[in-house]
Amino acid sequence: MMNLSGLTKLLVKRNFLGTINKATLKISASVLGVNDRDEFRSPIKSPSNIQFARYGGRYTITALPGDGIGPEMLEYVQKIFSFANVPVDFEECQLDSKPTSPESDLDTAITSIKRNGIAIKGNIETKYNDPIYKSRNVELRRRLDLYANVIHCVSIPTIPTRHKGINIVMIRENTEGEYSGHEHETVPGVVESLKICTREKLERISRFAFEYALAHNRKRITAVHKANIQKLADGLFLKIVKEIAEKEYSSINFDSMIVDNASMQLVSRPQQFDIMLMPNLYGNIISNIACGLVGGPGLVSGMNIGDKYAVFETGTRNTGSGIAGQDVANPTAFIRAGVDMLNFLGLHDYADLISDALFDTIVTKRMHTKDIGGTAKTSDVVNSIMHSIETLYESERYNSKY
Template sequence: MLRSSLNTLARPAFTSLRAASTLTAGFPKVAERLPTKYGGVYTVTLIPGDGIGQEITESVKEIFESVNAPIEWDQYDVSGMSSSGEALFKQAMESLKRNKVGLKGILFTPISKSGHISWNVAMRQQLDIYASVVLCKSLPGVPTRHSDVDFALIRENTEGEYSGLEHQSYPGVVESLKVSTRAKADRISRFAFDFALRNGRKKVTCVHKANIMKLGDGLFLNTFRRVAEDYSASGIEYNDMIVDNTSMQLVAKPTQFDVMVMPNLYGAIVSNIGAALVGGPGVVPGCNVGRDYALFEPGCRHVAKDIMGQDRANPAAMILSATMMLRHLGLDHIANKIASATFQVLNAGTVKTADMGGKSLVSSGESFIPLSRRTGSSTTSEFTAAVIKNLE
C-alpha cells in the first residue's frame, strides 16, 4: 500500500495518471510507517472539528458505512473554542501517532492574544506533515465566472510566518519572526515536482515575495530554482511569480496555473482565492502529508460557525478529502466509487446546498419549506442521501 519515497519515484510511469483532479489526488506517498490495521480494517483518527465539522464528518461516516469501507474511527471531539480542551487535544495527537492517518474538520483558533495557539498548526508542526495539497478544479454543476480551472496548490506547512515566534520588545512594538530554511524549501519543492510527475501535469510555479524579503523568500525561490534543475530532463516547465501578482493573475486568468508551490502564509491566502474560483470552500478537498503521518481535511480551512447545527453545510469537500484518504490507504476502488457518486451529485446540479446556489431556507422567510417546493435548496442530509443513492 505504501509506495516509494519522493526521491525514488519512477517519473516516466506517472504521465498516464493525468486524471489527477478532485477525483484522483495522486500526491506522492511519502509515509514510511504503516497505518494501523487489524483484520483488514484500518483504524483512522477522526477529529470532527468546530463549526460544521460534526455535520460534514457525519456525512462521511454514513457514506463509508453504506459501502462497508474497512475503516474504524477513533474519534476525538476536540474543540478549539476554549483552552479547556487541551487534554483531549493531546489524546487526539497520541491517536494520530498510533494510527498514522487521520481525517479532521477545522479547529477554531481564537484571535485574542490571551487565547491558545492554533491547534491546527500545532498538529502540522508536531507531526511534521509538511506538505499541504489543495485541489481546485471547475465542476460542470457548479457554475462560476471561470471555467476549466484545474490547479493544485502545494503549501509548506511547518515554518514561515506560522512559526509563531512573536514577542513585544517594547510596549507597542511587536517583533514577529519568519523562519525559512533551505532544507524545508528543498523538501517542499521536490514534493511539488514529484506531484506534477505523478499526475502528468506540465508546469510548476513558485509563489514568493523575494523582491522585498530578499533573504527569507529569496532562499525559498533560489532553492526552488536549484531543485527545478534536477527535474530538467522530465520536461516539466517551471516559473516563479510574486505573490501579489499571483493574486491578480488568479482572478484574471486562472487557467495559466497548473501546480503552485509556496510558503505557508501565501498558501493560506491563495487557497481561499482558488476556492472562490471554483465554487467556494465546500467543494475543495485537501490533505497534509509527511514522512510518517497523513491528515486529511477540507482544502479551504473554514469553521463556518454561522451555519453550524443548521444542516445547511456542503459536505462535498470533506467527502472528497476522505476519498483521498482511502487512496492513501490503497483502497482506490472504494475511493473511486464514492468520488464518482459525489461528482454525479455536484454535476447534476439538482441537489444543491445554499453555497452552490440553492435557495436559502432562512432568507425565504418561512420556517419550513416542503421538499417539493424547494428550488434547489438542499440540506447536508439530503446531499449525503443523494451521494449514497448514486452508490447503489
C-alpha cells in the first residue's frame, strides 16, 4: 500500500488538495467516442439537496454486497479505496435473495441508506417463480424514491465491439410504469398487469433529463415511447416531454422515436443518439442493449438518483452467480460505480485518480478479463489499478496534461 505521505505528494502534485477544476466535471457531448482518459471519466455533479453522513471528515457509505459476484466486487472496491486513502467508511448491510434472509434485512438496508444518504450495491437476484416475491432491487428504488436511473454508455478503446464512437446517456424513469407492482389474476388463466403513469412523475423525470443535458453540455434528447399503441399511457409521457421541451428548454434539441424503431436504430447506428429518455420498462431493455454495444455488462455502471438519496451499482442487473468466487469476473463496472459515487459525494479528485488508473489498465496495458477477450484474472486487474495509482503521476504523458 502506498503510504500516506507518498500519496499526499501525488495529490499536491496534481492540485488534489486545491480548488477543483469545474471543467473536468462535464461529460463530453461529442459522439466521437473515447480518445483519452478524460473522456473515459463519467462524472456527475454533487447535489446540494442530499445530506451525506460525515464524521471526522470521512463519509459513511451503505454497502450492499448482493448476490453472485457482488460480495467479491465490493471487497475489491474497498481495497482500491483504502489503497488510495479515499476518505470513506463502509457500513455493510446484508441484503440478498436467499430464502432464509428475513424481510427485516430490507428495512435495515433502507434505514442505513436514509441515514447515510448514499449506497453502493451488488445486484440482488429476483425469484420470479414466486408470484408474491417482490424484487428487492425494485423495492429499494420505490421506497427510497430513486426516480432517475442514469447509465452512461461510451466506447472504450481496445474493447472489441462492432460499433465505435458511442457516447450515449440513458435516463430511465425508475419508480412507476410496468414496475408499479400491481398485478392480479381476475379469474384462472386471466391476468391483469397495470402500467401506472402519473403526470407528476413524468414531469419530474423529464425535467431531470433536461437539467442533466444542460449541466453536462448535451445537445439532444430523444424520448422513446410506444404512444402509437399505448395512446393514454405513453401518450401522456410523450405529451409531457414535448411540453417541457418547448416551454422550458428550447435550447436543447428534442425528438422522439417509437421504441421498436429505437431498438433497431440503436444497434445499427448508435452514434446518432445523445440522451435517450425512457419510461421504466423500455429504459431497462434499451439500456441493456446499449451496454452490450460497448462491450457487455462488465464495463458499465449505473446510478439511481432521487431527491434525498442515491444508490450506485452496475449498469445491468446481472448477478454473475455462475462465475462467483472464480477470480474471473470483470470488476470494471463495479469500480466505475464506485467512481460515480465519489463524484456524487464531491470527491472528484479521488474519482479521477481511480478512473485514470482503471483506464490505463484497460487501454494502455490492455489488461482484459475473459468476457472482453482477454486472459486476466479479476485480481490481476485490481492489482494493476493499484500499481497505476502509485505510478501514474510519474509519467511524462500525465504531467503534460496538468
